Amino acid sequence: RTLLNLAYVQMDLGKNDEAITTFKKLLLLQPVQPIVFYELAWAYYNMGQYQNALDTFIEFQRTPEGKNNAEVAQDIDKLKSILGPKAP
Numbered sequence: 001r002t003l004l005n006l007a008y009v010q011m012d013l014g015k016n017d018e019a020i021t022t023f024k025k026l027l028l029l030q031p032v033q034p035i036v037f038y039e040l041a042w043a044y045y046n047m048g049q050y051q052n053a054l055d056t057f058i059e060f061q062r063t064p065e066g067k068n069n070a071e072v073a074q075d076i077d078k079l080k081s082i083l084g085p086k087a088p
Contacts, residue, residue: 003025016043016046019043020040020044020047023036034063037059037066038057038060038072054083057075
């Protein structure tokens, strides 16, 4: 929980690159953490790494928490629109 809190603080401070590193550490410790996928996707988005954000939102969508999440489906559609023909 401490690492997750650290990542939130990093994002709040605009240090999305550091937050991404922290979120990735969390996923190494426990690979299936839906909230981490969700927040990592936003960190990527904030950095303008739209393809990584899209891929990570899709990972989140594969979890029970993300399966029928309409907001995330909209976020995915928005990212696909931003990426255009490059989007999967």
